[in-house]
Amino acid sequence: MNHFRLPLIDSSLCFPLEGYGYFVTGVLNNKNRWHTKLVCKITDEFSKDWVSTTYRQVSDYQRLIKAVNLLRRNNRLVPQIAKLYPQHNTVICDFIGEFLSEFLLENPNCLEQSLMSVSTYLESVNAINQTPQAFTIPPTIEMIMQLPKEHLSNFDFLPKVKNILPRLEKENVQFTYGCGVQDPHIWNFRIMETSLRPQALTTDFDYFSDQVNYFWELGYFYATFRWLKKASATLVKNSENILSLIEKESLKSEFMFWLGVLSSYCGYEDSLRNLAQDFNFEPLKEQYLFIRCLDNKVSCLAEKILDGKKTKKEKCNGRHNEFRGFP
Numbered sequence: 001m002n003h004f005r006l007p008l009i010d011s012s013l014c015f016p017l018e019g020y021g022y023f024v025t026g027v028l029n030n031k032n033r034w035h036t037k038l039v040c041k042i043t044d045e046f047s048k049d050w051v052s053t054t055y056r057q058v059s060d061y062q063r064l065i066k067a068v069n070l071l072r073r074n075n076r077l078v079p080q081i082a083k084l085y086p087q088h089n090t091v092i093c094d095f096i097g098e099f100l101s102e103f104l105l106e107n108p109n110c111l112e113q114s115l116m117s118v119s120t121y122l123e124s125v126n127a128i129n130q131t132p133q134a135f136t137i138p139p140t141i142e143m144i145m146q147l148p149k150e151h152l153s154n155f156d157f158l159p160k161v162k163n164i165l166p167r168l169e170k171e172n173v174q175f176t177y178g179c180g181v182q183d184p185h186i187w188n189f190r191i192m193e194t195s196l197r198p199q200a201l202t203t204d205f206d207y208f209s210d211q212v213n214y215f216w217e218l219g220y221f222y223a224t225f226r227w228l229k230k231a232s233a234t235l236v237k238n239s240e241n242i243l244s245l246i247e248k249e250s251l252k253s254e255f256m257f258w259l260g261v262l263s264s265y266c267g268y269e270d271s272l273r274n275l276a277q278d279f280n281f282e283p284l285k286e287q288y289l290f291i292r293c294l295d296n297k298v299s300c301l302a303e304k305i306l307d308g309k310k311t312k313k314e315k316c317n318g319r320h321n322e323f324r325g326f327p
Contacts (some may be wrong), residue, residue: 179210
């Protein structure tokens with residue numbers, strides 16, 4: 001058996017897998033998260049594949065177990081926990097599916113079915129503990145709103161959204177919230193091929209919550225297809241089929257969708273700091289202009305909600321096709 005050499009990481013995340021009869025065959029999560037958790041593909045003496053997740057913080061370890069148990073009790077698709085090692089903040093789960101992004105790049109003809117599968121999965125999970133709740137500003141956008149002005153140089157990010165979202169909170173505008181993930185990135189989804197259709201699920205429960213809006217998740221997920229643009233521009237172009245899912249939805253649902261798109265672009269504080277402080281701004285101009293367009297779109301929809309007017313959607317910063325494609 002070929003042994004995989006673990007990368008050099010903090011010793012607090014080094015679970016002694018071999019001492020328990022497992023062998024590492026690869027690391028599954030992104031390097032930028034290794035300071036908080038390490039997810040490995042492992043195999044046992046019988047060559048069965050598993051996944052180990054080791055957390056730095058015991059609270060994160062407990063949150064994973066809680067989320068998985070909640071989904072299982074509600075008959076949602078979820079990895080099966082095989083063993084727990086609380087002394088190492090480690091969970092061993094069965095290996096389930098393959099990364100959605102890799103699956104789509106290898107099987108572009110399965111895009112439509114896969115998109116519907118993700119939508120169905122998010123909607124079914126969101127139905128758990130679903131209830132009307134007062135609007136809350138998404139964490140990624142709130143983070144940007146609270147950044148000191150000196151961190152953003154001369155750039156005024158989200159000038160309209162920063163003014164109107166607090167009004168939605170203050171006026172106690174109600175939206176439908178349920179269970180879901182606050183980081184529904186395409187990299188956090190997996191896909192299982194079945195005899196009937198592909199089935200999607202997430203295996204990343206670090207930001208699992210019972211205060212997530214389904215359409216916000218869908219918008220955030222849609223926006224993360226931009227990360228596949230270099231690998232397959234055609235695939236990203238075809239992912240615009242997601243927009244058909246909101247064509248006949250309510251004003252509040254449309255607002256949440258585009259707020260999710262904007263939240264995705266605001267989810268990387270370091271990137272936004274660099275964008276604001278980079279003297280060579282030209283390469284980032286297209287992305288910056290797109291964010292400004294989203295600022296207009298989201299604020300316009302929010303204004304309509306506050307006004308309670310049933311005006312046509314196309315008067316609010318144009319039709320959806322103005323936002324097709326990503327910089």
